[in-house]
Amino acid sequence: MNEPQILLVDDEKAILKLLQTVLAKEGYSQVDAVTSAEEAIEACRSTRYDLILLDVMLPGKSGFEAAPFIRESTDAPILFLTARSTDLDKLTGFAIGGDDYIVKPFNPLEVIARVKVHLRRANAQFIAQRVSPVSGQEQERxxxxxxxxxxxxxxxxxxxxxxxxxxxxxxxxxxxxxxxxHPNRVFAKNELYERVWGESAINDDNTVMVHIHRIRERIERNPAQPEFLLTVRGLGYKLVQKGTLR
Structure with missing residues (x-):
């Protein structure tokens, strides 16, 4: 991956300057900054960003309202910045496409640590998706x-x-x-995290839950009453086999 492109979105210029400074010290020089949701949406349509730090309380359209529009242009990690710290606010942020939630006032070192984690994950995913040329016989499988x-x-x-x-x-x-x-097999959240993300699940209890929710939104007739991706109380999740591997 080339040097990552990062987008900062916050209406407080002092916060933008602080973030730009600490990112620059860590070697992240490709950083754009805007002060409104509308500018952020347009920026994502014209530039491929690798990570977005998005304030929730913006003038006009909020960060929560902007996120679905941003998601139309990019799968880059979205890290919400906000003073709203209730569980409902956090779940809302995850449900609409956010990947992390950083509460203000924040420690700049924590922001940098989270930025590095998400960029590392995105880079690992990019590498995993690169496919080497295969023979015609392999292509048929x-x-x-x-x-x-x-x-x-x-x-x-x-x-x-x-x-x-x-x-x-x-x-x-x-x-x-x-x-x-692995149909019909029950996986605990921490096992799913370690097997899919390739990292220890310590201090990251929300990621799997959020991604399970996103899967259900796509594959279930009624996500509130899943018939395929089930929760096994006290144990984890399993995908019920209703078909076959071709």
Whole structure:
């Protein structure tokens, strides 16, 4: 991965300057800064960013309102910055496409640490998705999981639900594909995190839960009453097999 492109979105110029300074000290020089949600949406349409730090309380459209529009242009990690620290606010941020939630006032060193973690994950995902040339015989062995209502094509990296192609962010797709490869098996949250993200799950209890929610939004007829991706109380999650591997 080349030097990462980072977008800062905050209406407080002092915070923008602080973040630019600490990022520059860590070697991140490709940093853009804007002060409104509208500017952020336009910036993401014209520039490929690797990470976005997005304030929630912006003038006009809020960061929460802007996130779905930003997600139309990029799968880059979105880290919300906000003084709102309730569990409901955090879950809202995760549910609409956020990847992390940093509460103000924040320690700049914590922000840098989280930026590095998310950039490292994104880079690992990028490397994992690079596919070497294969022979014609290998190309015929497509990895396709048919669950009736939805189909996961691991070779083409595509999700089809009820006959319609559905957009699926890279890390959400990787978790879904992992579950497809191990149907009817119960996985604890920490095991899923370590197997899919390749890191220790210490101090990161929300990521798997958020991604499970995003999968259900895509593959379930009613995400509130899942029939495929089930919660096994006290143990974890399992994907119920309703089809076969092609």
């Amino acid at each position: 497509r990895e396709v999981y048919d669950f009736g209502y939805f189909i996961v094509d691991g070779t083409a990296k595509e999700l089809t639900v009820n006959g319609v192609s559905v957009e699926c962010p890279a890390q959400v797709f990787q978790l879904l594909l992992f579950l497809c490869r």
